[in-house]
Amino acid sequence: MASTKSRLPRNVTSTSLKDRIYQSVKWSLIIGEYFPGSVLSLRSLAKKMGTSTMPVREALTRLASERLLQSSVKRSYRVAELDPKRVADQFFVRARLEGIATELAVPNMTAREIDELEALSQMMEGDIESGNNENYIVRNYNFHFSIYAASQNEELFWSIERLWAQTGPYLAQVVRSQEMPKEWQLLHTQISRAIRGRSAGEAARLIEKDISWSISTFEAFTASEDKS
Amino acid sequence: MASTKSRLPRNVTSTSLKDRIYQSVKWSLIIGEYFPGSVLSLRSLAKKMGTSTMPVREALTRLASERLLQSSVKRSYRVAELDPKRVADQFFVRARLEGIATELAVPNMTAREIDELEALSQMMEGDIESGNNENYIVRNYNFHFSIYAASQNEELFWSIERLWAQTGPYLAQVVRSQEMPKEWQLLHTQISRAIRGRSAGEAARLIEKDISWSISTFEAFTASEDKS
DNA sequence: CGTCAACGACTGTGATCACAGTTAGAATAA
DNA sequence: TTATTCTAACTGTGATCACAGTCGTTGACG
Structure with a gap:
């Protein structure tokens, strides 16, 4: 640790x-x-x-x-106990802030940083393939925050990190308890590719998509929990 | 005691x-x-x-x-001592978050709440007229945060309040030390009018304009401070 | 057997202490 | 006068204590 x-x-x-x-x-x-x-x-x-x-x-x-x-x-x-409204609010703010941070970051990232991003996304694909959820969680964190750090806006960075720590207990619980959806596999590679192509809007859109997938996965999980 | x-x-x-x-x-x-x-x-x-x-x-x-x-x-x-980059970053995030909160708030606000908003904006006009900067600062806070509360997104609300407390020492210093620009006079009335007309986009745009005015006023102030 | 009161083992809160690192200003030297 | 050293008053940090409120369990009573 x-x-x-x-x-x-x-x-x-x-x-x-x-x-x-x-x-x-x-x-x-x-x-x-x-x-x-x-x-x-x-x-x-x-x-x-x-x-x-x-x-x-x-x-x-x-x-x-x-x-x-x-x-x-x-x-x-x-x-904090699970409060669906509250978690939804948190994810909403996360999506907006992380989209903004990504847009700022894209023009700033160096080729080396993008290489590292791509390497990470490759490993994350492997983690999903092999069901290594534990590694995925850590790599996902590193993937996202190396982007947000490149936004070079510290205030933005901290706001986002705070929100991650808030949603962490809930999301990690979901990720740990089930197989990760196959759709997730390509997304991060697409993101790093969009960043390499310097298309900020596209990268931001994909980041927000990533988060909206998190939301729906989370909601599906809580719905199935309620029934049991 | x-x-x-x-x-x-x-x-x-x-x-x-x-x-x-x-x-x-x-x-x-x-x-x-x-x-x-x-x-x-x-x-x-x-x-x-x-x-x-x-x-x-x-x-x-x-x-x-x-x-x-x-x-x-x-x-x-x-x-925190004045760090222009940091303050600029804070205002940037503020503008985005407050715009988002306003967009969410507009459909939620009751007629009574809008009445209060309008009353506040009237008084703020008077404060600018009479140079009562002290009152203006407090009313400005109340004006903005009664909007953000109506976004009904607590996470958003807290994120914004945190940023206000961060930029407060700098901005208030400016507002206190000089006459308030005449352009500010109508803005808040326009905002409450846009909210009454339920045009969320317009209200959000005006809120962001308000903040960008704050930035430029602040920058003009620090520039003049440097020379003296 | 089921209810509920009371006890005891917890909880955070606030006060006070010793300690070490920081800092500003006075005393000294150039 | 200006620069430097040194000391004394300050700073937050961590430990320990007393206290009051919370909560789960136990035991008595219906």
């Missing part, structure tokens, strides 16, 4: 304990390591981290303020 | 101290009560609030995590 942290842009000197705990928990949320409704208590987390509760509570108040965790007074912190 | 609070019904005091301090500081940022570079130290703020440093530090870590304040290890919290 610690090795993946280097993917996230940050100030080089964020060595405080509270920051490391914050990053650690946030990453766990993004890759869906916690389930909706999971309880995160100060003392148990502190024990697990080998610290006092102090840095943990600062980390958790941060996460709660970014709406990644829910908290009410004197009740334990927990991963 | 503390003794009177404890006697109030519990639903009034149900919000924690840290939350109230958080809200208080955030509002101060939105209306530009703090200047770029202002230092907010735990102990001095705690003294001002009449509490220990504990709730203050949780409030400030929240604000820092939302990028409303800057913090580096063992250095005091401070309002």
Whole structure:
């Protein structure tokens, strides 16, 4: 888990304990390591981290303020329960913001960056083929955020990342629990191809398509859950 | 002071101290009560609030995590110094998000809400006329956010509010230090009129125009500051 | 057997302390 | 006067404590 942290842009000197705990928990949320409704208590987390509760509570108040965790007074912190309206709202904003970021990014990306993108998309196709959902989740994150980083708009980048962490627990749960749809297989390759061709509008359209597929997959999943 | 609070019904005091301090500081940022570079130290703020440093530090870590304040290890919290690129990025995202929120809001707004909007815009015209910049800042906030609330997308609403708090210290500084441009006078009335006519696209376009005016006013201001 | 009150083990919150790193200003030297 | 050093007052960080509210379980009672 610690090795993946280097993917996230940050100030080089964020060595405080509270920051490391914050990053650690946030990453766990993004890759869906916690389930909706999971309880995160100060003392148990502190024990697990080998610290006092102090840095943990600062980390958790941060996460709660970014709406990644829910908290009410004197009740334990927990991963937000599934609220279809809320998740739909989040995906809606994600689609718009990620489309905008992609449009900005396309003219900025270097040939080397696009090569890496294409390599990633190849591996993601393989992950879908072999059903390696775990790898897919991480590579999908890296794929998207190497694009958004190229938008060179930090504010945009952070807004999107916050939303990913919010939708992470739900989406990852879906991706883990079932075979990934075959339609997903080509999409990311098409995206990197559109970027290579410098067609910003096309790339943005495909990114938004990617997200709308996520939505419908998610909705189909929750619908089937309700019946069981 | 503390003794009177404890006697109030519990639903009034149900919000924690840290939350109230958080809200208080955030509002101060939105209306530009703090200047770029202002230092907010735990102990001095705690003294001002009449509490220990504990709730203050949780409030400030929240604000820092939302990028409303800057913090580096063992250095005091401070309002971000002016970084033209960063502010431009923030305004860019604001324009897009607020345009989207407006488009969503227009079909949702009730006649009563639109009446209130129009009343606000009338008063804002008066504020510009009489040079009452202080009132204008607050009414402008209320005007915009009553629209964004009607988008009925909470995630969108919070994203925008966060950006307002980020740009607040810069923009408010400009608005306070000079006469407001006459062009601003009619804009908000036009916006409420477009909303009454249920033309979402037009309303969104005007909102984005409002923000782009903010940008250019801000840029003109910083340019003139550099020369002096 | 089923209901409900009460207990006990939890929860976050706020206060206070020790500590180490930062910083600004006074004292010293050139 | 100007530059530099050094100290003293400040900063956030982390640990620990007391406290009050929450919640699940147990045990008594109907």
